[in-house]
Amino acid sequence: MEKYAVFVPKLIAKRESFAPGHRACVGCGEALAVRQACKALGRDAIIVNATGCMEVIATPIPYTSWRLPWIHTLFENAAATASGVEAGLKAMVRKGKRPAKEIRVVAMAGDGGTSDIGLQALSGALERGHDFLYICFDNEAYMNTGIQRSSATPYGASTTTAPAGKLSIGQVTWKKNMPAIAAAHDIPYVATACPSYPFDLMAKVEKGVSTPGPAYIHILSVCPTGWRCAPDLTVRIGRLAVETGIFPLYEIENGKYKLTIDVPQLRPVRDYLKLQGRFRHLSEEKVLEIQNRVNVDYARLKEKVACSQKLNS
Ligand SMILES: Cc1ncc(C[n+]2csc(CCOP(=O)(O)OP(=O)(O)O)c2C)c(N)n1
Numbered sequence: 242m243e244k245y246a247v248f249v250p251k252l253i254a255k256r257e258s259f260a261p262g263h264r265a266c267v268g269c270g271e272a273l274a275v276r277q278a279c280k281a282l283g284r285d286a287i288i289v290n291a292t293g294c295m296e297v298i299a300t301p302i303p304y305t306s307w308r309l310p311w312i313h314t315l316f317e318n319a320a321a322t323a324s325g326v327e328a329g330l331k332a333m334v335r336k337g338k339r340p341a342k343e344i345r346v347v348a349m350a351g352d353g354g355t356s357d358i359g360l361q362a363l364s365g366a367l368e369r370g371h372d373f374l375y376i377c378f379d380n381e382a383y384m385n386t387g388i389q390r391s392s393a394t395p396y397g398a399s400t401t402t403a404p405a406g407k408l409s410i411g412q413v414t415w416k417k418n419m420p421a422i423a424a425a426h427d428i429p430y431v432a433t434a435c436p437s438y439p440f441d442l443m444a445k446v447e448k449g450v451s452t453p454g455p456a457y458i459h460i461l462s463v464c465p466t467g468w469r470c471a472p473d474l475t476v477r478i479g480r481l482a483v484e485t486g487i488f489p490l491y492e493i494e495n496g497k498y499k500l501t502i503d504v505p506q507l508r509p510v511r512d513y514l515k516l517q518g519r520f521r522h523l524s525e526e527k528v529l530e531i532q533n534r535v536n537v538d539y540a541r542l543k544e545k546v547a548c549s550q551k552l553n554s
């Protein structure tokens with residue numbers, strides 16, 4: 242055995258900067274994603290964390306799961322606080338108060354904190370060009386406060402504030418396209434990721450923090466509690482989101498699109514929807530409507546990828 246051990250490549254950091262023992266629900270995809278992201282970040286990072294599940298489960302006073310410097314911000318201003326941290330570090334170097342060592346500034350927020358209430362602060366930080374990485378952990382609702390819909394909740398999902406019933410299918414709007422909004426700021430790096438594809442996720446986090454200027458990563462985080470799915474299916478459901486084209490994995494580097502996981506033949510969206518209680522009420526007709534929308538969105542994404550390939554050649 243030992244003879245072979247020397248040939249085993251070191252694929253991931255052993256160190257856990259997001260320590261076990263926190264209070265996340267069983268099967269929490271968001272906790273898994275944070276853990277993977279931290280492995281890619283290394284030790285020289287400062288985390289700026291908006292209020293949301295990750296803050297609630299990992300930092301009940303006097304405990305913390307964070308083994309990195311961590312600052313809690315309000316729901317609406319993670320990107321503004323990260324901007325201040327980044328500018329402050331630069332000023333200290335300029336004044337000779339600290340050595341010019343790279344410190345990675347990383348803002349983390351949920352989908353509510355990103356696509357709704359924190360959008361203005363995020364847009365400002367991206368536009369000003371701060372050198373930081375912003376990660377949105379998207380569990381598709383305001384989960385820690387009781388599964389309320391956000392603008393990232395998908396069409397047809399039942400939530401406590403958009404409940405499915407006789408008069409409604411649940412969420413009646415289509416999911417806001419946050420990566421496209423981030424990309425519209427013309428920043429050097431935008432990506433989507435999912436902890437069901439850990440190496441893809443970690444490579445993107447590494448790329449995002451190493452890119453000078455702002456970077457944005459949108460991570461789909463399966464939430465068994467809010468999605469009403471079996472906790473042991475978290476990784477499977479994340480894979481199905483990608484395999485059905487509902488959540489494609491891609492990156493946009495300096496405006497050029499690339500699919501990092503290409504799915505030549507998409508699976509039917511039904512395979513993804515049927516495992517989740519939040520979609521259980523949907524009629525055949527509604528499932529078809531979702532399928533048609535996914536087909537169109539995926540084709541549009543493929544067009545952007547093809548166009549970027551042409552520009553490269
Ligand atoms: C201004 C303001 N409004 C409401 C709240 C209550 N609140 C705290 S976290 C949260 C939901 C967070 O949702 P999201 O950002 O998606 O993170 P998740 O809990 O799903 O991880 C809400 C409504 C607050 N803290 N501040």
Ligand SMILES: [Mg+2]
Nearest residue numbers: 351352382384
């Ligand atoms: Mg959320």
